[in-house]
Structure formats: C-alpha cells, structure tokens
Amino acid sequence: MSAIRTVLGDIRPEELGTCDAHDHLFMSTPRLPGQELDDPEAAAAELRAFGDLGGRSVAQWTPFGMGRRAEALARVSRSTGVNVIAATGLHQAANYDAGLLGRVWERLEELFIGELTRGLRPGDDPDGPLLPARAGMIKVAGGFHGLDEHARHVMTAAARAHHATGAPIGVHHELGTAALDVLDLLCGKLRVPADRIILGHLNRSPDLRVHRRLAESGAFLAFDGPSRANHATDWRLFDALASLVDAGHAGQLLLGGDTTTAAARAATGGGPGMPFLLSGLRPRLEEELGDGLAEQILVANPARAFAVEWR
Incomplete structure (x- = not known):
C-alpha cells in the first residue's frame, strides 16, 4: 500500500490535502549570510498562516547539513496540524563546509537510506542519534546549465x-x-523511473519548449518560487502552466513557495511567503485554469508525487 512519509509518521495519499510541494521551514547556507531560517516560533507562525488558508501539507526540501532543524520539524508540524514531509539528500557543494563533505562523501547512499527508513540525523552529524522523524524524499541539485562531479556523485x-x-x-x-x-x-x-522525479525551479527558466520536453518524460514539474517577487515565476507562471495543460500534462504539475530567507516569510518578514500560494496564486489558478485544475495541481498531483510503495 502506498503512503506518504511525514515527520509524524506515514499517511494515506488522500490525507495529504492541499500541499505546498516545495518550501523551507528551516535552512542555512553560507550563500545567504544573515538570512537563516532558524527560528522554530517563526517557522510555526508561517506554517500556521498557511494552514489557516486551508493548507494541509508542506514538502520541506532542506536536505542534510543545511540547518534543517530535524529535531524541530515534528514539533512545529504537531503544534500547527500541518503535515511536513522532510528531505534527506545533499545540495550543491558551495552550501557545505569541506570537512563535512569529506565525512559523508563515501557514505551518502547509507546516509540517505538511513534517514528515509530509520530516522533523521540531527544537525550536521552523520553519526548523531537517530530521531523518530523520517525523511519522505531525497533532495539533490544540479548546476548552472550542467552537472559537475559533485552533482553526479550525489x-x-x-x-x-x-x-x-x-x-x-x-x-x-x-x-x-x-x-x-x-x-x-x-x-x-x-534507471530511476521518471514519475519518481520532481524537477524543481522550472519557473526560473521559462522556456516552454524545454518544459514540454521534460513533461514528455513523465516527470513531475515543480514551479516553486512565488515567494520571490519579480522572478520569472510571477509574470510567466500562468503561460507556462497553460502551455503544459494544453499539451496534456496537467497531471504532472506542482506548485510551491520555496521560501529560502527570513525576509521572505509572511509571518515574520516582508513576505509574501508560504501563505501566498493559497492567498495569491490559488484564486488566479481557479480563474484562469478552473477549479478542477487548481484542485488537481494543489491536491491530487502532490498526493501522487510523494506517495511511495515503501520498501
């Protein structure tokens, strides 16, 4: 039986509800100094604001070693009533200390499988005590117009x-x-089946021809950046979505907020943050694509994207 693995345990796909398919509650990186997402109260406030608008689940894509605050994820999920899917995996090398990469480089497969099946590791310690919460997805990263050795290894x-x-x-x-x-x-x-892959940030390169080629593979396509004002997602998003719907790929579309800095939060920063997915984008989805397609993109598609016949 397929299930979606959240930090509070496995749930049935139909329990996922309206889902932000790519966002961050906790994250830190040397590439964004001073903008760390590291406050559990602020994370809970953002999650609660999303839940108040009807949001029921969030996929938290922060991987191992990037300040994901694994010990706090279950706590904020429980206190707000919003499901949280945690990620294992590894981002680009620039986000890590070389010493940490050296410690995990030859044991990534073991680390990823352990966090998916046994429990998340706290902090940046690959040998730290296992937490009860488990990951429900793997996060990886490509480079700019190519894949380097780090990306291929991960x-x-x-x-x-x-x-x-x-x-x-x-x-x-x-x-x-x-x-x-x-x-x-x-x-x-x-040999990974395409329908087990979620391609993120496609809004940042709004090439409709490439989008269609990607969709033809069967992969899920995530448009995940409305929390970043004036990016291409803000004014080309609906052209991209409509193009893919017209080509018959409505069942592969996902939306997320990708809130990566404290300043981008709605509850404690300048926003629009996680709630904008439902307060700003959902009404436009319903207006331009119809209520049925909005429901499909926000509810049915993520339920399929994150559902797993766990082994």
Whole structure:
C-alpha cells in the first residue's frame, strides 16, 4: 500500500490535502549570510498562516547539513496540524563546509537510506542519534546549465537510495537549467523511473519548449518560487502552466513557495511567503485554469508525487 512519509509518521495519499510541494521551514547556507531560517516560533507562525488558508501539507526540501532543524520539524508540524514531509539528500557543494563533505562523501547512499527508513540525523552529524522523524524524499541539485562531479556523485547515491526505498527524488535546478541533463543521468544511466522525479525551479527558466520536453518524460514539474517577487515565476507562471495543460500534462504539475530567507516569510518578514500560494496564486489558478485544475495541481498531483510503495 502506498503512503506518504511525514515527520509524524506515514499517511494515506488522500490525507495529504492541499500541499505546498516545495518550501523551507528551516535552512542555512553560507550563500545567504544573515538570512537563516532558524527560528522554530517563526517557522510555526508561517506554517500556521498557511494552514489557516486551508493548507494541509508542506514538502520541506532542506536536505542534510543545511540547518534543517530535524529535531524541530515534528514539533512545529504537531503544534500547527500541518503535515511536513522532510528531505534527506545533499545540495550543491558551495552550501557545505569541506570537512563535512569529506565525512559523508563515501557514505551518502547509507546516509540517505538511513534517514528515509530509520530516522533523521540531527544537525550536521552523520553519526548523531537517530530521531523518530523520517525523511519522505531525497533532495539533490544540479548546476548552472550542467552537472559537475559533485552533482553526479550525489545523484548516483540518491538513485541507489531510491531503488532501495522507492522514495521520490526532488531536484534543485540552478536558475531552472540543466533539467534535461538531470533526466539523462537519473532516468537513463541510473534507471530511476521518471514519475519518481520532481524537477524543481522550472519557473526560473521559462522556456516552454524545454518544459514540454521534460513533461514528455513523465516527470513531475515543480514551479516553486512565488515567494520571490519579480522572478520569472510571477509574470510567466500562468503561460507556462497553460502551455503544459494544453499539451496534456496537467497531471504532472506542482506548485510551491520555496521560501529560502527570513525576509521572505509572511509571518515574520516582508513576505509574501508560504501563505501566498493559497492567498495569491490559488484564486488566479481557479480563474484562469478552473477549479478542477487548481484542485488537481494543489491536491491530487502532490498526493501522487510523494506517495511511495515503501520498501
């Protein structure tokens, strides 16, 4: 039986409800100094604001070693009543201390599988005590218009972890690029089924022809950045969605907020943050694509994208 793995335990796909398919409650990186998402109260406030608008679930894509505050994820989920899907995996090398990468480099497959099946590791310690919460997805990252050695090594470990567990793989695409390269590696050489892959940040490179080629593979396509004002997602999003719907790919579309800095939060920063997905985008989805398609993109599609026949 398929299930979606949340930090409070497995749930049935029909229990997922309206879902923010890509966001962050906790995150830190040297690339965004001073903008860490590290306050549990602020995270709970943001999650509660999303829940007040009808949001029922959030996929939290922060992977291992990037301040995901694994010990706090279950707490904020329980206090707000919003399901949280946690991620294992690894981001680009620039987000990590070289010493940490050295400690995990040859054991990524073991780390990923352990966090999916046994429990998350706290902090940046790959040998730390296991927490009760488990990951429900694997996060990896490509580079700008290509894949470097780091990306290929991490994706190889992620593919092996997928084959061992069934977990979906979510991919950060730098400025929306290199998605075709990612599919060539993951689906081609590494034999990951395309419908177990979520291609993120496609809004940042609004090339409708590439989007259609990606959709033809069967992968899920995530448009996930409305919390970033004036990015391409803000004024080209509906053209991209309509193009894919017209081509018959409505069942592969996902939306998320990708709130990556404290300043982007609605509850404690300048916003619009996580709630904007429902307060700003959902009404426009319903107006431009219809209530049925809005429901499909926000409810039915993520339920399929994150549901796993766990092994």
